[in-house]
Amino acid sequence: MPTFMRTTLALCCAGWLAATGPVLADDAKPELKPVKLTTTADHTKFKELQQVFNSGPEVTKACLRCHTEAAGQIHRTKHWKWEYLNPQTGQTLGKKTVVNNFCISVASNEAACNSCHVGYGWKDASFDFKSEENVDCLACHDTTGNYKKPSGLAGNVVTKDMEFPPGSGKILKAIDLSKIAQKVGKSSRDTCGACHFNGGGGDGVKHGDLDSSMSAPEKEVDVHMDATGLDFTCATCHKTSSHDVAGSRYTPTAKDSKGAHLRGKADNGNPATCVACHDNAPHKKEARLNQHAAKIACQTCHIPSFARGGIATKMTWDWSTAGQRDAEGKHITKKDAKGRIIYESRKGDFTLGENVKPEYVWFNGQVTYTLITDKIEKTGQRTPINKIGGSPSDGKSMIWPMKVFRGSQPYDPVNKTLVTPHTAGNDDTGYWKNLDWDKAIAVGMNTSGHPFSGKIDFIKTEMSWPINHMVAPKEKALGCVECHSKDGRLAGIPGIYIPVRDNNKLLDTVGWAIVFLTLLGVFGHATLRIVTARRH
Amino acid sequence: MSERIYVFKLFERFWHWSQAGLIMFLMLTAFDIHGTYTIFGFEKAVAYHTIAAWSLIGLWVFAIFWHFTTGEWKQYIPTTEKVMAMANYYLFGIFRNAPHPFKLTQLRKHNPLQRLAYLAIMVCVGPLIWVTGVLYLFYDNWAAWGLTALQLEWVATGHIIGAFMMLAFLIAHVYLTTAGHTPMAHIKAMITGWEEVD
Numbered sequence: 001m002p003t004f005m006r007t008t009l010a011l012c013c014a015g016w017l018a019a020t021g022p023v024l025a026d027d028a029k030p031e032l033k034p035v036k037l038t039t040t041a042d043h044t045k046f047k048e049l050q051q052v053f054n055s056g057p058e059v060t061k062a063c064l065r066c067h068t069e070a071a072g073q074i075h076r077t078k079h080w081k082w083e084y085l086n087p088q089t090g091q092t093l094g095k096k097t098v099v100n101n102f103c104i105s106v107a108s109n110e111a112a113c114n115s116c117h118v119g120y121g122w123k124d125a126s127f128d129f130k131s132e133e134n135v136d137c138l139a140c141h142d143t144t145g146n147y148k149k150p151s152g153l154a155g156n157v158v159t160k161d162m163e164f165p166p167g168s169g170k171i172l173k174a175i176d177l178s179k180i181a182q183k184v185g186k187s188s189r190d191t192c193g194a195c196h197f198n199g200g201g202g203d204g205v206k207h208g209d210l211d212s213s214m215s216a217p218e219k220e221v222d223v224h225m226d227a228t229g230l231d232f233t234c235a236t237c238h239k240t241s242s243h244d245v246a247g248s249r250y251t252p253t254a255k256d257s258k259g260a261h262l263r264g265k266a267d268n269g270n271p272a273t274c275v276a277c278h279d280n281a282p283h284k285k286e287a288r289l290n291q292h293a294a295k296i297a298c299q300t301c302h303i304p305s306f307a308r309g310g311i312a313t314k315m316t317w318d319w320s321t322a323g324q325r326d327a328e329g330k331h332i333t334k335k336d337a338k339g340r341i342i343y344e345s346r347k348g349d350f351t352l353g354e355n356v357k358p359e360y361v362w363f364n365g366q367v368t369y370t371l372i373t374d375k376i377e378k379t380g381q382r383t384p385i386n387k388i389g390g391s392p393s394d395g396k397s398m399i400w401p402m403k404v405f406r407g408s409q410p411y412d413p414v415n416k417t418l419v420t421p422h423t424a425g426n427d428d429t430g431y432w433k434n435l436d437w438d439k440a441i442a443v444g445m446n447t448s449g450h451p452f453s454g455k456i457d458f459i460k461t462e463m464s465w466p467i468n469h470m471v472a473p474k475e476k477a478l479g480c481v482e483c484h485s486k487d488g489r490l491a492g493i494p495g496i497y498i499p500v501r502d503n504n505k506l507l508d509t510v511g512w513a514i515v516f517l518t519l520l521g522v523f524g525h526a527t528l529r530i531v532t533a534r535r536h
Numbered sequence: 537m538s539e540r541i542y543v544f545k546l547f548e549r550f551w552h553w554s555q556a557g558l559i560m561f562l563m564l565t566a567f568d569i570h571g572t573y574t575i576f577g578f579e580k581a582v583a584y585h586t587i588a589a590w591s592l593i594g595l596w597v598f599a600i601f602w603h604f605t606t607g608e609w610k611q612y613i614p615t616t617e618k619v620m621a622m623a624n625y626y627l628f629g630i631f632r633n634a635p636h637p638f639k640l641t642q643l644r645k646h647n648p649l650q651r652l653a654y655l656a657i658m659v660c661v662g663p664l665i666w667v668t669g670v671l672y673l674f675y676d677n678w679a680a681w682g683l684t685a686l687q688l689e690w691v692a693t694g695h696i697i698g699a700f701m702m703l704a705f706l707i708a709h710v711y712l713t714t715a716g717h718t719p720m721a722h723i724k725a726m727i728t729g730w731e732e733v734d
Contacts, residue, residue, distance in 0.1 A: 511700030
């Protein structure tokens with residue numbers, strides 16, 4: 001055989017094999033389980049911890065005797081400050097400042113909200129952010145699961161049984177801080193989840209891709225956190241450096257083109273991206289998919305839906321219907337067929353969703369918030385709580401999945417701003433107690449330090465949450481046809497050509513017309529031949 | 537009195553029928569991918585279409601080699617001689633039982649219209665489909681090949697135009713196989729290699 005033939009034959013065979021490989025081969029190699037790292041220190045042996053602790057700060061003081069710099073590190077983080085200056089937009093963000101369309105805002109509600117602060121005693125603006133002993137080590141380092149920070153106590157813990165709220169007859173049980181302190185360890189899905197699974201005031205409410213099903217998820221729910229498989233904790237990806245947890249929803253990394261992280265590499269960027277481990281060309285068998293990954297975020301295909309763990313996430317929240325009472329003047333609660341709350345007098349109407357298909361947008365990582373200082377107009381359009389930046393042509397955007405949370409919330413129609421109502425609180429002005437918007441908003445706005453006209457209206461808002469968690473096993477990733485079809489998942493995404501979605505109607509019409517005319521000609525010709533053949 | 541001529545050699549017949557099968561399978565999967573109907577579904581149809589395409593490329597390499605080593609490529613040199621006579625025959629003569637204007641021999645086994653049609657397919661439709669098809673397959677390599685200005689839409693549009701043209705050709709070609717000495721004469725010839733001529 002001449003060399004030319006051998007070469008071309010080899011080339012064709014190689015192409016054929018490359019094409020058939022993905023179809024004919026099915027490899028399901030067992031994955032190795034990671035070796036669990038254990039600590040070199042047994043905290044039960046430490047004299048400093050063998051004592052009765054009467055408060056959280058007492059524990060912290062004991063911690064700081066050895067971990068001398070820990071509090072100082074915490075002081076620099078968002079988890080402590082609840083304040084963040086977005087370098088891209090110049091906006092001052094953070095939980096302390098932003099307004100959302102769930103429970104709306106923190107100001108004047110600190111005693112309740114701040115049970116999720118990594119500190120003790122933040123009940124109002126007088127909180128001392130320089131205090132080292134007010135840093136809460138146990139919120140993240142508890143391993144017993146017994147550590148609790150009840151809502152209403154400004155992030156403090158209960159060390160003696162107490163009635164709360166006073167006069168309610170409800171008893172908050174004391175926790176044994178000594179036992180908890182002697183069992184400290186690395187953060188876990190449970191410690192992070194104590195707050196992050198419950199954002200928005202309940203299990204799964206806010207994120208949609210984070211809920212208590214992630215405490216010990218099945219592989220189907222999250223391939224990385226799979227409790228009997230890879231068993232990642234949150235910190236496996238959100239790798240902490242000096243107590244600062246990487247991966248931020250204020251400045252997300254929408255497009256990571258820097259490849260997998262190597263030890264010793266100078267600028268490693270965000271370690272919590274998919275690319276940080278999987279690199280920029282992770283599809284080994286189907287190289288074509290790597291080209292998809294140049295424009296489509298990994299999450300778009302690999303998180304086919306959110307709220308997959310059996311816990312519903314809130315999809316809408318209409319505050320404007322709050323405040324109804326029954327005939328006796330009492331608060332009402334309505335539930336759906338599954339026993340999930342869909343109306344509360346103190347909150348209004350909700351809708352819930354499980355296995356929710358995300359919405360998709362071009363996203364470049366720039367998120368601009370509508371802050372309380374921003375003017376808003378009531379129009380036919382929903383007011384964005386956060387504007388998601390991005391376009392097909394800016395070179396920085398990828399197509400991302402989002403949970404878009406829509407609601408209606410109080411605003412000031414005269415000053416044209418969002419408002420910060422006083423909701424939680426066992427007092428006369430707290431909306432959740434007295435259902436009186438006038439008092440609640442006046443007090444809340446006074447606390448947050450912004451003008452309030454006294455007029456109240458409701459405005460429709462929406463907030464976008466990039467979906468990152470609940471990564472499905474690869475077999476469950478989106479199939480081609482989810483997007484390569486008319487009215488597929490990316491139906492409204494501009495700026496790209498998607499085969500099938502963007503089939504040219506004119507081309508199809510002309511093409512089929514030519515085919516049809518050919519057939520017509522052929523049949524006409526055949527008929528004539530048959531007819532004339534009979535005559536001869 | 538009819539005589540028999542050996543026109544299609546073994547390799548040629550193997551080439552023809554395997555190519556016919558592959559092209560029809562490519563058509564079937566093509567319009568599945570295009571969303572005209574669903575038999576395999578997009579994902580599988582793409583995979584099968586790709587396998588069939590590589591198989592056909594392989595077959596073509598052999599066919600091109602065969603054509604040049606045997607000199608059979610000369611069968612496709614276009615000619616204007618008797619083109620009008622052929623057209624006249626298909627448009628009128630065939631209905632009047634007129635004699636076929638083309639006398640087939642081993643060295644001229646395609647009539648002048650066939651020559652033109654096959655040449656057009658080979659130099660226009662074929663390359664259009666292959667170039668756009670290979671670009672489609674290697675979509676992820678465009679940047680590495682320096683094809684930064686290339687648009688997927690152009691490639692896709694070219695490939696679809698090629699597909700429609702090939703389909704139209706296929707219909708006409710299959711029909712014209714019945715326009716021989718007897719309706720089955722050409723088809724028999726492509727199976728056995730022997731064509732009966734007047």
